[in-house]
Amino acid sequence: LLVRAEDGPRLVMFKGLAQVLDTASDRLTITAFDNFTFNLAALVENDFLGKRSFFHLPTRDLLAASPAIQRETGQDRAFLRTEAFARTARALLSVVAAMAGFATLLLGGFSRFGLWRQILGAIVLLALVQFLDNALTQMARIGQAPATIVFVSPAVGLALIGLLLWLSPRLVWLPWRRRGVPVSGVAA
Known part of the structure; x- marks a missing residue:
């Protein structure tokens, strides 16, 4: 205690x-x-x-990025503000990861070969979103882009998930989705 x-x-x-x-x-x-x-x-x-790291600072101090905080951490204003926004963006990326798995599973129908296509699709989607996140965060940290650009990758991920959820009931033309649909349109 x-x-x-x-x-x-x-x-x-x-x-x-x-x-x-x-x-x-x-x-x-x-x-x-x-x-x-x-x-x-x-x-x-x-x-x-000794000297505090930016990891130990609360988000409001990182957003303010005062000259005293910059001297204490040895980081510039762009880096500190990017780290503050990235904390929230990382939380949004966890939502993107969970929803990507759900949305890609809805794309596929029953297959005796399993769910490997959907799992591979979710992995590719997450890899692309993470690649975009790393690139944009690095650009913001060195000052080439505004710090709020770190929210673009979660937004792109959520947009792709929205597209997958919108497409999932409309993909009856795919061969693995067509197997359960009768040719005449009337159930036998």
Whole structure:
């Protein structure tokens, strides 16, 4: 349990064992305790932590990309803003991945050979969207494009999924979708 104290944070532990190994004498000392408090103030001093990475910053600080944040992280404004927008875009890409599998499965009908065509189609679709995402994110990080361009790849992925969902009931002309449809149009 972490507890805030006047002189810094403290780690409070209940009912446990503390073990100390002395390598010189090859002795292990074990101390049982009911409650134990450890002062963490020395571990969280600024000198110990050093420079923060942009990974450790909240998104609102990345969006602001103040000169102080730029100096602290060693990154420029374009990079920090791109990272902020990319955090949201990555979440949208997970939706694209799930929906791509669903949409491609709807394209195929029953086949005794399995779903390999649909699975391959979903993999190709996701590879193309990821390739586009990597290229656009790199362009935005070096300042060649606005940071919001990272939302293009999830939008393209969602548009392709929308197209697949729109096409799925309309693809009766495909050979593997036509097998269950009677030739005369009347069920026998």
